[in-house]
Amino acid sequence: MRKSNQKPVTRNQKKKKINKSQVENLIFSRPRSMRDVEMHYCAGCGHGLVHRLICETIDELGIRERTIGVAPVGCAVIAYDYWDFDVTEAAHGRTPAVATGIKRVRPESIVFSYQGDGDLAAIGTAEIIHTANRGENITVIFVNNGVYGMTGGQMAPTTLAGQVTDTTVEGRNLKRDGYPLKILEMMAVLPGAKYLERTSVHSPQEVLRTKRAIKKAFQTQIDNRGFSMVEVLAMCPTYWGMSPIKSADRIKNEVSTFYPIGVVKSY
Amino acid sequence: MAKIKIDEIRCKGCYLCITSCPQGLIKVSDRLNIKGTKPARFKGGKCTGCSMCAIICPDCIIQVYR
Ligand SMILES: Cc1ncc(C[n+]2csc(CCOP(=O)(O)OP(=O)(O)O)c2C)c(N)n1
Ligand code: SF4
Ligand SMILES: [Mg+2]
Numbered sequence: 270m271r272k273s274n275q276k277p278v279t280r281n282q283k284k285k286k287i288n289k290s291q292v293e294n295l296i297f298s299r300p301r302s303m304r305d306v307e308m309h310y311c312a313g314c315g316h317g318l319v320h321r322l323i324c325e326t327i328d329e330l331g332i333r334e335r336t337i338g339v340a341p342v343g344c345a346v347i348a349y350d351y352w353d354f355d356v357t358e359a360a361h362g363r364t365p366a367v368a369t370g371i372k373r374v375r376p377e378s379i380v381f382s383y384q385g386d387g388d389l390a391a392i393g394t395a396e397i398i399h400t401a402n403r404g405e406n407i408t409v410i411f412v413n414n415g416v417y418g419m420t421g422g423q424m425a426p427t428t429l430a431g432q433v434t435d436t437t438v439e440g441r442n443l444k445r446d447g448y449p450l451k452i453l454e455m456m457a458v459l460p461g462a463k464y465l466e467r468t469s470v471h472s473p474q475e476v477l478r479t480k481r482a483i484k485k486a487f488q489t490q491i492d493n494r495g496f497s498m499v500e501v502l503a504m505c506p507t508y509w510g511m512s513p514i515k516s517a518d519r520i521k522n523e524v525s526t527f528y529p530i531g532v533v534k535s536y
Numbered sequence: 537m538a539k540i541k542i543d544e545i546r547c548k549g550c551y552l553c554i555t556s557c558p559q560g561l562i563k564v565s566d567r568l569n570i571k572g573t574k575p576a577r578f579k580g581g582k583c584t585g586c587s588m589c590a591i592i593c594p595d596c597i598i599q600v601y602r
Contacts, residue, residue, distance in 0.1 A: 293601045293602075294601060294602050295599060295600070295601055296538075296585060296587065296600050296601065296602045297587045297590040297591075297598070297599060297600035298599045298600075299596050303596060307546050307595070308595060310594065310595075311548070312548035312549055312550040312573070312594075313548075313550035313552060313594060314594055315594065316594075317594040317595050317596065318592075318593075318594045321596045470592075472556070472592065473556050473587075473588040473591040473592045476591050476592055477591060506550070512551075513550035513551065513552055513594075514550075514551060514552065514555055517552060517555075
């Protein structure tokens with residue numbers, strides 16, 4: 270038994286050795302759908318990571334020629350400069366409405382909306398809920414960093430209790446400012462919402478998990494199952510007032526305890 | 537032996553790669569890049585090509601070779 274087991278191993282090792290000396294394989298690099306330009310995001314910002322995961326997904330699913338993204342208002346407002354596929358822009362919070370229109374006139378297209386938490390959970394609450402409730406066959410990528418990044422770090426509906434922001438200088442006070450909004454859990458009761466998952470990008474493992482979730486969400490749309498959405502907990506080191514490494518730790522220890530990571534609803 | 541290439545000109549210095557490398561092969565450079573940031577630098581050594589650094593890099597500026 271042992272002998273027969275050993276043989277293939279040595280053969281494999283020999284093959285590997287030949288490979289090593291002959292060629293150097295590039296095993297990780299920028300996905301094809303991502304432009305080779307520098308992004309404007311702050312150091313350690315989660316947006317760049319989510320951008321890349323969307324590109325990897327589109328490349329792997331082979332849907333680049335028929336994908337149309339809708340970029341939000343927020344720090345990701347110029348996402349179309351970084352993505353090498355069709356992207357349009359919508360007014361603040363209205364990406365799900367614009368995506369609905371595109372999908373309805375071009376049902377063969379794969380349409381996704383990219384949104385921040387100020388965009389999706391504040392000004393765009395009506396649009397996201399009704400889009401999900403209508404069961405629109407689109408995908409929403411929701412980047413939750415708990416603040417309004419673009420406008421200077423004000424409190425968002427998703428800001429955690431006690432969190433210091435520009436507009437809650439002594440920390441979010443639940444009595445005065447209300448409670449942090451768990452959008453995914455709210456949406457789970459809507460029959461039109463088919464796939465809902467929350468992930469994070471604070472570690473390589475979580476990034477890989479986010480990738481799987483985004484892929485599943487796009488697949489939900491490809492399979493014509495209806496509305497899919499992935500909420501990604503992301504770092505905003507600038508307006509959290511801490512280093513990128515501390516921001517990643519904050520998601521792990523604080524943010525993800527309030528916003529639990531995992532599948533909220535699946536078909 | 538596997539290795540990585542970091543685009544030190546584009547590196548913004550978040551150092552998430554440094555905390556993610558299981559072998560501890562990435563350090564803060566002692567020289568500034570054009571942004572005035574000390575970029576992450578590959579020290580060399582027993583890189584396994586696990587790609588953890590590239591997977592966590594928010595700016596997608598790490599290439600991995602194996
Ligand atoms: C109709 C309208 N109202 C307000 C604004 C100002 N504004 C721009 S971005 C933004 C919030 C962005 O926060 P978020 O969606 O969380 O994105 P982030 O920058 O955090 O990624 C606001 C309120 C606007 N551009 N348009
Ligand atoms: S302000 Fe926050 S969300 Fe905006 S680019 Fe900087 S880190 Fe990212
Ligand atoms: Mg935000």
